[in-house]
Amino acid sequence: MPNSLTVLSIGLVLAAYLVYSIYCHLTSPLKSIPGPWIARFTRVWYFMHVRSGQFHHKNIELHAKYGPIVRVAPNMYSISEPDKAVYGIGSKFAKxxxxxxxxxxxxxxWTLFPDRDMKRHAETRKRFQNLYSMSSLVSYETYVEECMDIFLKKMKSFSSSDKSVDMAHWFQCYAFDVMGxxxxxxxxxxxxxxEDVNGTLVALDNSMVYSTLVGIYAWAHPFLFAILEKLPGSGAAGRTFLMRFVQQKITERNHARxxxxxGEKQQTRGDDESAPQDFLDKLSDAHERDPQRVTxxxxxxxxxxxxVAGSDTTAVSLSSCLYNLVKHPSTLAKxxxxxxxxxxxxxxxxECLTFKESQSMPYLLAVIKEALRLHPATGLPLWRVVPEGGAYIAGHQFPAGSVVGLNxxxxxxxxxxxxxxxxxxxPERWLEVExxxxxxYQKMEANYLPFGLGSRTCLGRHISTLEMCKLIPxxxxxxxxxxxxxxDNWKTMxxxxxKPVGFQVWVKPKI
Structure with a gap:
């Protein structure tokens, strides 16, 4: 009897949900927007396609089939072009x-990337954007060169072996060590x-999978996280590990300072005034000057x-650069x-080229730009919420609370x-219009967004550019x-x- 009641209760809940979903769809002013049939009533369709790891391809197919705006879930709509009202500077569309x-x-x-508090995000970004500015790159170039030298030595040792190299993995090793x-x-x-030091890469990957999927049903996050953070190998546990790691580094630096x-310890490279300052010292100095502004x-x-964000973006972009250069020998020769x-x-x-010199190499910059166009690092829509008063987007009037996003x-x-x-x-397409x-040119630039766009553009994009412009030449x-x-050399998840999976390359000494 109890089992029958349980089944009946679940059935009634599902039936009520179905009736409610149908009612919402039939009364929605956006019911004419096309998309997969099941996506009108549930987020399950979107969840399953994101879970497959191939939504970037599916998203392109949807727009080719249905046009500039597509429904992917109830009240969730993918758009095909950037809209200034949604993503422009001063936009009122929150994440x-x-x-x-x-x-x-x-x-x-809270952290900068997922912060939905627009005022707090703007204030925080303003406080720290100088650390990521183009003018600050000169102070980081030494760090990049140190890691680049080790990377090239490793590639030289591989070039005399009889094994191909998983370049996606080694690019991530390079990018991770640079950020460290x-x-x-x-x-x-x-x-x-x-090697994956202390399981950091696995923890990061698990954390990415967890966050990507649980966000679709965000209401479940507090409950799932409380359970999963106790399970080794879970995405929640990976997030906890990374947080502990960062806190440990900060504690060690505070002790050293x-x-x-x-006068009980000699200065380290991070403390030496003649050496470039790292992020942690710059932030610690700012805290000492104004503890209220930098807590x-x-x-x-x-x-x-x-x-979290500093290694994957660069590793994916470097992989795309190398893959496309190897596939196109004439471009590599140029x-x-x-x-x-x-x-x-x-x-x-x-001596290796300086970053300043790389910025006067138009073909190098065009190669990087085209590689990031063909394979931008992020592959899901940048979801935003329509604010009070609604908004007119892609030929439709959206009521407040609607969710729209551009991939x-x-x-x-x-x-x-x-x-x-x-x-x-x-790459020549960029040189032709420039x-x-x-x-x-204006049209292409407006639709080029490998690091996001508007006020939420990736803060670390210049550092990623520095790493690529130094290593690729x-x-x-x-x-x-x-x-x-x-x-298959170019499967992605x-x-x-x-991220490319199994990107195996034979590295040989150049004749």
Whole structure:
């Protein structure tokens, strides 16, 4: 009898939900917006396609089939072009509850990326954006070169072996160690042996999967997190591990700074005034100058943000650059020619190119830009909530509370913007339009968003650019490459970051 009552209760709840969903759809002013039939009534369709890790491809297919706006779940609509009202500077469209999945459930724990409080986000970003500015890159170049040298030595050792290299993994090792050096004046040690130090990469991957999926049903996050953070290997446990790691580094640095002030310890590289300052010292100095403006939690939050977001974006982008260069030998030859010409004009051609020099290499910049267009690092819509008063978007009047979002993959594969050859890797498309700076240039720039757009653009985009502009010229100048054709070299999994899986490459000494 109790079992029958349970089944009956569940059946009644499901029936009530179905009736409610049908009622909401029939009375919605947006019921004419097309999309998969089941997506009108439940988020299950969207959840399953995100869970498959291939939603970036599905999202492009949906817009090719249905047009500029598509329903992917009840009250969730994907748009195909950036709208200034939604993403422009001063936009009143807050992030949706999907971002709750990226937060710690505790209300006093928040980070910059998922923060839905628009005022707090703007104030925090203003406080720390100078640490990520183009002018600050010079102070980080030494850290990048240190990791780059180790990376190239590892590639040299692989070039004399009979094994292909998982380049997606090694690019992440490089990017992770760079962020460790920039943030803490201490590499994590991924580049030493290519091993996952303390399970950090696994923890980060698990955390990404968890946050991506639980955000679709954000109401469940506090309950699931409380259970899963106790289970080894879960995404919630991975998040907890990373938080503890960052706090440990901050505690160690605070102790070291205290000892230096007491004269009980010699200065480290991070403390030496003649050496570049890392993030942690800059933040600690700011805290000492104004404890109210830069609090201990700000130091923790920014340190965690660097680790969580600082490696995957760069690793994915570097993988796309190398893959497309290897697949297009004529493009690789043009890039090598430009690199050689720049080196011949230098007084010390044996030294690596500086970041400043790389910015005067138009073909290098076009290669990077095109690689990030074809394969932007993030692959899900940037969900935003329509504010009070509603908004007119893509030919429809949206009531307040509606959720709309643009996926960078959809924007980057729009043939009306980038041409009929939108699927082709062709860096020249950027050089052609940059000469005139006309309407087509403006259109392409407006639809190019590998690091997001508007007031929520990725703070660390310049650091990622620094890492790519330093490594790519040295790597392609010193080595030859060949794809390992034993398997599919460009499978991807999309849990927010669209990461290549099994990107195996033969690295050979350049003749």
């Amino acid at each position: 949706s509850d999907w971002y709750e999945g990226w937060k710690h459930p505790s209300p006093d724990r 050096d920039i943030t803490y004046s201490e590499r994590f040690g991924f580049l030493d042996n290519g 205290t000892e230096v002030k007491k 201990p939690y700000h130091i923790f939050m920014m340190g965690l943000s660097n680790i 890039l090598r020619k430009e690199i050689k010409e720049h080196q011949l004009r230098r007084e010390t051609p044996s 960078s993959w959809v924007a980057h594969y729009n043939p009306s913007v980038f041409g009929a050859d939108v699927n082709v890797f062709r 000469k005139e700076k006309g309407e087509q 040295e790597f392609v100048h010193k080595f030859d490459f060949e794809l390992d054709m034993m398997g 999309n849990y927010w970051f669209v």
